[in-house]
Amino acid sequence: MPEQKPKQPPAGRAVVFESPTGETSTPELDDVVMDVIGRIADKWTMCVLEVLAQNGVLRFTRIGDLVGSISQRMLTKTLRQLEEDGFVIRTVYPEVPPRVEYQLTELGHSLCAAFCGVWLWAEKHYDQLQSLPKKARSA
DSSP: OOOOOOOOOTTOSOOOOBBSSSSOOOOHHHHHHHHHHHOOOHHHHHHHHHHHHHHSEEEEEHHHHHHHHHHHHHHHHHHHHHHHSSSEEEEEEOOSSOEEEEEOOOOHHHHHHHHHHHHHHHHHHHHHHHOHHHHHHOO
């Protein structure tokens, strides 16, 4: 079998996504994908999304309890970013004291569904992933 040369991305494109069928994406789609990855590719964002997907409408303190070991500052920052990006709706009720609830938007739910594939992949490769050096798993 002849040796395959690694594909070089077109000029000006660092990464070119390719479908399982070999179709190359467009520069516009690549930009969107890289932007989304940059917005959600941290553990707190994915944990908050998952907690909201599993539990529906929640208040700030309950989200923090369910996520576990997240600081109030980081939870506030994460929820603000998710709201700004259109993945979460924040509803403030005019009560004393004010009641604030968070829930996923339709876009947030669909992102969680897409991310479910990572959990399925991790389950399938659990033994291999457990055998990685500790530093590689926590990086």
